Amino acid sequence: MISAIQFSQKKQGLGNVNTYLLAVAFIAGNLILPQICHLIPNGGFILLPIFFFTLIAAYKYGLVTGLMTAVLSPTLNFALFGMPPAAMLPIILAKSILLAVAAAMIAQRTGKLSIFTLILVVLAYQLPGMLIEGLSAHSFFVATQDVRLGLPGILLQIIGGFFLLKWLDKHGN
DSSP: OOOOEEOOOOOOOTTOHHHHHHHHHHHHHHHHHHHHHTTSTTHHHHHOGGGHHHHHHHHHHOHHHHHHHHHHHHHHHHHHHOOSOTTTHHHHHHHHHHHHHHHHHHHHHHOEEOHHHHHHHHHHHHHHHHHHHHHHHTOHHHHTHHHHTOHHHHHIIIIIHHHHHHHHHHHOO
16 A cells, blocks of 8 residues: 655745746646547546646645646637637636645645545545536536546546656655
8 A cells, every 4th residue: 555655845936936837837738638638539538637737736836836737727728729618618627726726735734645635635626526517517417527437537646646746756846
């Protein structure tokens, strides 16, 4: 079993140029990864790629970097590639913002990185995100899409996120 490890969150503020450089790097990741995933039929629905680097940005570098990534990634993806579709953009933005807030808060409060803390992060954005999507679509079926179809993406966020965050903590700035 993978246990919790001490983790240092490197908070970045608006007055720090690294905040913007890191946000640009994570936004680029959130632009490139979805394009790769969309090569697979229903790859966006299955792998939930637009959320991956938002989780990393917020968990490792704090709320400011996370929110910049959360808002600009879906917005730029829509502007450049038409994805997510216009009707889904507000829901994706809401989930991205929930993810950034949850990841930053949980990382800051626990000071640890574990599979369990990342499960908490995913639950903290997916559950209210499902509620928002369900109310918006008036459909429980649509609301549970991320869990029904996106389980591989959720696992990617948790497991892939754990190993990337662990690597960043050891080698990153």
